[in-house]
Amino acid sequence: MDIKSTLLGFLSRQSLTGYELKKRFAISFSFFSGLSYGSIYPALKKMEKEELVTQKLEIQDGAPNRKVYTITSAGRKAFIEALKEPFHWEMPKNTFLTRLFFFAHLSPEERQAAAREHLEALQETQRQIKAFRPKIEAGADFYQLQCYHFGLRFYQDIIRNVSEVIRALEKQPDE
Amino acid sequence: MDIKSTLLGFLSRQSLTGYELKKRFAISFSFFSGLSYGSIYPALKKMEKEELVTQKLEIQDGAPNRKVYTITSAGRKAFIEALKEPFHWEMPKNTFLTRLFFFAHLSPEERQAAAREHLEALQETQRQIKAFRPKIEAGADFYQLQCYHFGLRFYQDIIRNVSEVIRALEKQPDE
DNA sequence: CCGGGCATGTAATCTGTTACATGATTGA
DNA sequence: TCAATCATGTAACAGATTACATGCCCGG
Numbered sequence: 110m111d112i113k114s115t116l117l118g119f120l121s122r123q124s125l126t127g128y129e130l131k132k133r134f135a136i137s138f139s140f141f142s143g144l145s146y147g148s149i150y151p152a153l154k155k156m157e158k159e160e161l162v163t164q165k166l167e168i169q170d171g172a173p174n175r176k177v178y179t180i181t182s183a184g185r186k187a188f189i190e191a192l193k194e195p196f197h198w199e200m201p202k203n204t205f206l207t208r209l210f211f212f213a214h215l216s217p218e219e220r221q222a223a224a225r226e227h228l229e230a231l232q233e234t235q236r237q238i239k240a241f242r243p244k245i246e247a248g249a250d251f252y253q254l255q256c257y258h259f260g261l262r263f264y265q266d267i268i269r270n271v272s273e274v275i276r277a278l279e280k281q282p283d284e
Numbered sequence: 285m286d287i288k289s290t291l292l293g294f295l296s297r298q299s300l301t302g303y304e305l306k307k308r309f310a311i312s313f314s315f316f317s318g319l320s321y322g323s324i325y326p327a328l329k330k331m332e333k334e335e336l337v338t339q340k341l342e343i344q345d346g347a348p349n350r351k352v353y354t355i356t357s358a359g360r361k362a363f364i365e366a367l368k369e370p371f372h373w374e375m376p377k378n379t380f381l382t383r384l385f386f387f388a389h390l391s392p393e394e395r396q397a398a399a400r401e402h403l404e405a406l407q408e409t410q411r412q413i414k415a416f417r418p419k420i421e422a423g424a425d426f427y428q429l430q431c432y433h434f435g436l437r438f439y440q441d442i443i444r445n446v447s448e449v450i451r452a453l454e455k456q457p458d459e
Numbered sequence: 460c461c462g463g464g465c466a467t468g469t470a471a472t473c474t475g476t477t478a479c480a481t482g483a484t485t486g487a
Numbered sequence: 488t489c490a491a492t493c494a495t496g497t498a499a500c501a502g503a504t505t506a507c508a509t510g511c512c513c514g515g
C-alpha cells in the first residue's frame with residue numbers, strides 16, 4: 110500500500126485536510142513510519158486530478174483557510190482494490206544488523222557500547238508506543254487495536270533479540 | 285550505515301570488483317536488503333574520486349575486463365568512523381500493518397486470506413534464510429554468525445506475531 | 460515578545476530501483 | 488541452441504525528505 114491508498118483509507122471514514130491527515134498518520138503509525146507535508150499535499154493534488162477525491166475550500170477567519178478533501182466513489186473503489194492486492198514482503202533495512210556484521214573492526218568496549226545504544230533506542234521507542242495507548246484506544250476499531258498490539262509485540266521481540274546479541278557479545282572470550 | 289560504508293566494510297577484508305561486491309551483499313544480507321548495480325557502480329566511482337578506494341583494471345582474455353577496487357587508508361578510517369557513529373533507529377515500513385489497520389473494509393474471508401498470504405510469504409522467506417546457512421557459515425566470523433542468527437530470530441518472531449493476529453481474527457465474532 | 464499551533468505549498472535534494480545497452484564464454 | 492555467468496555501466500524514473508516561504512492567532 111502506497112501513500113495514496115493510505116490517505117484514501119483515512120478519508121473513507123471522514124473528510125479531512127492535508128494537515129489533519131498528517132496528524133492521523135502520526136497517531137496511528139507513529140512507531141512505524143512518518144509522512145511529511147512534502148508528500149501529502151502533492152499526493153492529494155494528484156488524487157484530485159484522478160478524481161479519487163474532491164476538494165472544498167473552507168474560508169475561516171482568524172485562522173488560515175483549509176482545503177477539505179472528500180473521497181469519491183471511484184476513490185473508495187480504488188482503496189478497496191489496493192487493500193486486496195497481493196502484497197510483496199518488504200525487507201526491513203536494519204542498520205543495526207549492518208553494523209553487527211562488521212563488529213570485528215571495533216574493540217570489545219565499542220561493540221558493547223554500540224549494541225547497548227541500539228537497545229536503549231529501541232526501549233525508548235517502546236516507551237513512546239506505550240504512552241500512545243490512550244490516544245489510540247480512543248478512536249480505534251478492533252483491527253486498529255490489533256495493529257497497535259502487533260507494534261508492541263514487534264518491539265518487544267526486537268528488544269529480546271538485541272539483548273540476546275549483547276549476551277553473546279559478553280560471553281565471547283574477547284577476540 | 286549507508287551503501288558506501290557497507291562497501292568499504294567488504295573491501296576492508298579484500299579487494300573486490302563491483303560485480304563481486306554485489307554477490308557478497310546478496311549472500312550476507314539477502315534477507316534484509318539487496319543492492320543493484322545501479323547503486324554499486326556509481327558509489328564506487330564516487331568513492332574513487334574521494335580517494336577512499338583505488339581502482340585497477342584487470343584485463344582478462346576469454347572474460348570481460350574487471351575493475352578491482354582496493355580500500356585506501358583514508359577509506360579504512362572513514363569506515364571505522366561510520367561504524368562508530370551514533371545511529372538513528374529507522375522504523376521498518378510494514379505494509380502488512382497498514383493493511384491490517386484498514387481491515388474493517390474487508391470481509392472476514394478476505395481478511396483471513398490477506399493475513400494468511402502474508403504469513404506464507406514470511407515462512408517462505410524464512411525457508412530461504414535457513415537454506416542459506418551453509419553458505420554463510422563458510423565465510424562468516426563470530427559477529428557475522430550473530431547477524432545470521434539475529435535474522436533467523438527476527439523472522440521467527442514476526443511469524444509468531446502475525447500468527448497471533450490470525451488467531452485474533454478467528455476469535456473475532458464476525459463484524 | 461516568543462514559541463507553538465494552525466494551514467498550505469514548492470524546490471532542491473537524496474537514495475535507490477528498473478530497464479536498457481553490450482558482449483564473450485561455458486555447460487546442458 | 489539456450490540459459491547462465493561473467494562484467495560494466497547509464498538514463499529514466501520513483502518515492503520520499505528537508506528546507507524554505509508565508510502568515511495569523513493565542514497563551515504564557
